[in-house]
Structure formats: structure tokens, C-alpha cells
Amino acid sequence: MSQSSKSSEPSAPVPTSADVARRAGVSRATVSYVLNNTEAVRISEPTRRKVREAAEELGYVPHAAARSLRAGRTRIVLMPTPHVPIGPLYSTFLDELQWALRRLDYTVVQYGSLGLSGDEAVRAWAELRPVAVISLGEITLSARNVATLRRAGARAVITMGPTAVPGAHALVMDQQQIGARAAAHLVERGRRRIGVVVPREAGLELFSAPRLAGARGVAGAEVEALPMAYSEESAAELAARWRGLRLDAAFAYNDEYAMLLMRALLDEGLRVPEEVAVIGADDLLIGRLLRPRLSTVRIEMPTGDHLASLVDHAVREPSEATERHDLMTAEAVRREST
Incomplete structure (x- = not known):
């Protein structure tokens, strides 16, 4: 044959x-x-x-398409894929959310939207006819974008950025309180001249800008923004000119940037915390294993199950847009580095 x-x-x-x-x-x-x-x-x-x-x-x-035709809508929850490094804390949270949505019989689709504008991204998302969209805020949405998604069958559009979007259910993650808690902790420890490490990496300003603003709003704090890339070379360059900056404390964007900077400061011969107090954010385990142990801002995120239930409720009972500001809390945790 x-x-x-x-x-x-x-x-x-x-x-x-x-x-x-x-x-x-x-x-x-x-x-x-x-x-x-x-x-x-x-x-x-x-x-x-x-x-x-x-x-x-x-x-x-x-057959998912046939089921969707019978039901009149899909079970797809679309989540734009983050195109910036969001860190272990947020990665774990998003993993929990996806598992929880799957247990509620939703199909979670991550969509790569890198390089797309708000209008372009929304048209691409709408083609999949998602029943819900969860946006982390990396792509700026407008009221018109939300209306486009709703016309395409989305019963819920949920945003998780620092600000609300007209027409969407807003879960406002107040990043300013993280910077405020860190700066207030340093001021309480007698530190006034605070350098706030701002990542050079594009896209992280969604989180870093409000954290910087929160630190600047603390009474008694004199804040200077210090751009730094997530690399040993950039941390070493900043540490090498630290004495000339005449700063007595550093609040780094998160624990990973804080650990990079603290190591560079120690290599430069600066004593932590005697000469420079250092605090990060996210409360990563590795920060507790360092010497000196890293002070941090512990962030309490909503559980994946809780957020999935909010999404499910919005899908089952569509309503006017709402805002929730109580889903994230932050507190400073003092350890040896401050």
C-alpha cells in the first residue's frame, strides 16, 4: 500500500x-x-x-462553541497577560484567582496584549465574546471600551488598578498606602531623608508612582526619587553615590529591589541600619533569611476564592458599576534593616 x-x-x-x-x-x-x-x-x-x-x-x-450558543454566552473570563514583572505576591494571587474561577466552571483565557492600545486590545478581547474581563490596569481603559465589551456580551468588566474606570466594577488596589506605611515607619525610626527606589523598568509605574506619592505625603519625610534598574550593576551604581546624596534611609519599590540595594550598600561599606535604614514591600520569605533581616510592608491581598465569587456574582446578576476600596491592606513590619 x-x-x-x-x-x-x-x-x-x-x-x-x-x-x-x-x-x-x-x-x-x-x-x-x-x-x-x-x-x-x-x-x-x-x-x-x-x-x-x-x-x-x-x-x-x-463542544464549547455549541454550549455557548445554547446558553447565549460563553464561560470565558479573559485576563490580559501582565507584560511587566509583577512579583511573587501578585503572581500567587493571580494563580489562586484562576484556580478559583475554574472551580466555578469558568474558562480562564490569558490574552497577550503587549503593544496594543486600549481600543485595539478591547476589540481583540471582544472577538472572543468573554462573559467577563478582569484587567489589572496595564492597558488604560475608557468608558467607551467598557461599553464595547458589554455590547460584545461581557456581563462584567472588572478592573484592579489604582483608579476606577467609568462603567466597570472597580476593585481599587490603593498602592499609595504602601508607600505611606513605609515612609511613616522610617520617620518613626528617626529617619527623615528618604530615598525612594523607583524601577527603571517600563510598565511598573502603575505601582511605583502611587507608592512614591504615598511616601511623599507623610509628614516629616523629605523624599527623593531614585531610579534603579533590577540589576546588580544599577544597584552598585546607586550605592556608590549614596554618601553624596546625604540620605539616611531607603524605601525600595519591593523586597527584591530592596535586597539588591541593601547588598550593594553593604558592599560599599555602608552599615545597615546604622547609616542607612532599608525597607521593602511584599514580605517575601527570602527577606527574612537575609542578615540583617529585611524590614518590609506586608500586603494583605483578597483571596482568589473571594475575588472569584465577586466575579461570579457580577456575571449572574449584572448591575451598575461599583467600587470597592477595602480589598487590600498594608502594614509595616520592623526587622533588623531599620
């Missing part, structure tokens, strides 16, 4: 819900109820198990 005739042989038929129903000994409607996690119909656990086992044996997978 020739190679061409082999390749022209028909492939195995794609299993259908009717095949699953026959294998499990139930109706096609029951198969649909079980595999689509329909809550309105009560089906016994043994029957659910039989249907799932039959589907697995046959290799049957429900």
Missing part, C-alpha cells in the same frame, strides 16, 4: 454525546446536564460518575 493511500484512510469518528449516553445508559439530556455542570437539575452522584467515566473512556469533550 502506498504512503498516499495510507494518509487518505478515514480517521476515527469523533465521539458524540449520543455515544456517551449509550455507554452510560442515560439520556443525551442527562449527559449535557452532567458535563455542563448544570445546577438547576438534580442528578445523583452515581449517575454523574457513570457519565463522566463513559465520556473519559470514549474521549468525548463537550
